[in-house]
Amino acid sequence: MKKMRIALASMLVAAGITATAGAANFTNCADRLKDVGLFQGTNQGYQLDKAPTRAEASAMLVRLLGKEAEAEKLTYTAPFTDLKGWEKPYVQYLYDNGLANGMSETAYNPTGKCSAQMYTTFLLRALGYSDAKGDFTYAKALDFGEQVGLVDDVNCSTKNFLRDNVVAMSLTALDTDVKGSDSILLDKLVADGAVDKTKAASLGAFFADADTFNTAAKNTSAESKMAMDMNIKASVKLGTTKLLDMSMPMTVKTDMNLKELDKSVMAFGGKLNMTIDPSLANGGDTSISQDINYYFTNGTYYMDMGAQGKYKMAMSFDDVLNGMEISAMNSSVPVSAIESITKGNGGMTVKYNMNSVFSSDLFDELLGGMLDGVSIKTRDMNVTAKAVNGMLTDTAISGTVDITAEGETISATLNATAKVTATGDAVKITLPTDLDSYVDLPTEIN
Numbered sequence: 001m002k003k004m005r006i007a008l009a010s011m012l013v014a015a016g017i018t019a020t021a022g023a024a025n026f027t028n029c030a031d032r033l034k035d036v037g038l039f040q041g042t043n044q045g046y047q048l049d050k051a052p053t054r055a056e057a058s059a060m061l062v063r064l065l066g067k068e069a070e071a072e073k074l075t076y077t078a079p080f081t082d083l084k085g086w087e088k089p090y091v092q093y094l095y096d097n098g099l100a101n102g103m104s105e106t107a108y109n110p111t112g113k114c115s116a117q118m119y120t121t122f123l124l125r126a127l128g129y130s131d132a133k134g135d136f137t138y139a140k141a142l143d144f145g146e147q148v149g150l151v152d153d154v155n156c157s158t159k160n161f162l163r164d165n166v167v168a169m170s171l172t173a174l175d176t177d178v179k180g181s182d183s184i185l186l187d188k189l190v191a192d193g194a195v196d197k198t199k200a201a202s203l204g205a206f207f208a209d210a211d212t213f214n215t216a217a218k219n220t221s222a223e224s225k226m227a228m229d230m231n232i233k234a235s236v237k238l239g240t241t242k243l244l245d246m247s248m249p250m251t252v253k254t255d256m257n258l259k260e261l262d263k264s265v266m267a268f269g270g271k272l273n274m275t276i277d278p279s280l281a282n283g284g285d286t287s288i289s290q291d292i293n294y295y296f297t298n299g300t301y302y303m304d305m306g307a308q309g310k311y312k313m314a315m316s317f318d319d320v321l322n323g324m325e326i327s328a329m330n331s332s333v334p335v336s337a338i339e340s341i342t343k344g345n346g347g348m349t350v351k352y353n354m355n356s357v358f359s360s361d362l363f364d365e366l367l368g369g370m371l372d373g374v375s376i377k378t379r380d381m382n383v384t385a386k387a388v389n390g391m392l393t394d395t396a397i398s399g400t401v402d403i404t405a406e407g408e409t410i411s412a413t414l415n416a417t418a419k420v421t422a423t424g425d426a427v428k429i430t431l432p433t434d435l436d437s438y439v440d441l442p443t444e445i446n
Contacts, residue, residue, distance in 0.1 A: 033171060051162055071093035075092075119161070186204060206338075232416045238409075249271060263298065290305075312441065
């Protein structure tokens, strides 16, 4: 968790960018589930932006238990009188096996909304855990789901739980160990004959490649000392009017102290290049090129702003990051977010969807109430990352951020690249000798 927080905070410090978004898009998860016969969608498509119903969740549980064929042979005798034809076999199986209850003796409420807590409970049961036998409690299902690797900050939204989350969590469940074994649920379903072995082969290979990539991500994250060459580019528009173009090539060096974050040391050095629309320049220069040199040490952030002066401000990573109530999340990329994995040239390249991250509860907790009255949405936010010899080497981020306030929308198209150039003792950070001369950041600049 602390590693994830550090990465987010470092990103904010380096780029000065935060964002959140609307619904995620886990179409990739729905496609993979459909390929192995575990998700069908509706006659109107996947409808991932709709809330799941209790009946739909019940059908998914039966499929993930590997019992759909058995359920379809059952005669409906359950006492619920509010079910349609397609719903009855699934509810009958769950009723017979004590896996689902109605809202009353005669009402199942099949069209009622399924919550994140309810669906997590269903998936835990599919993984062999029993709330009836004390493995977990319904009230703590989300917490327990997180412990076993089923629930994460990306695939599950407790505030706006959608069919999108259903497919993301279901795919995650297939790659989660079944209780009391070292086999994932997908392997169990194949062994039980519920999923065709040939159809499952591609998904199994995808899970294996994702594990290899995430091992590389963890290896890289474990390096407290790292140097990277980065370049952040942005083009900003107000409506259809371009306001500015910006590029910021820089070198980033970090030496993180994970026990006492405020004793970490970071250095950002490079150049800010900007072309501004004349209407914003107020008669001044429309082209700006300025060296940037920022540093962090001993709980203080130092900014060498060239001709504008040298400033400092207190910035406690310990206070800020420890104040974020973010559930445990390591440096790995959830399988639900991964869109594609390609291999070649001695490594692998993974593309994943950042919309699913920006739309998650994680960013709601990060931003809190800082953006009252401001709507921030992301479009086409994608990341590609390359792993070679068990380490991440190159990362690229692209997408658009739309910021709307008082009826006007500013859109920023972003492209950022990062290449790891050194790790470990090869990373040397030299701080300026005149940090004592930096003055407190004025209010009008802060």
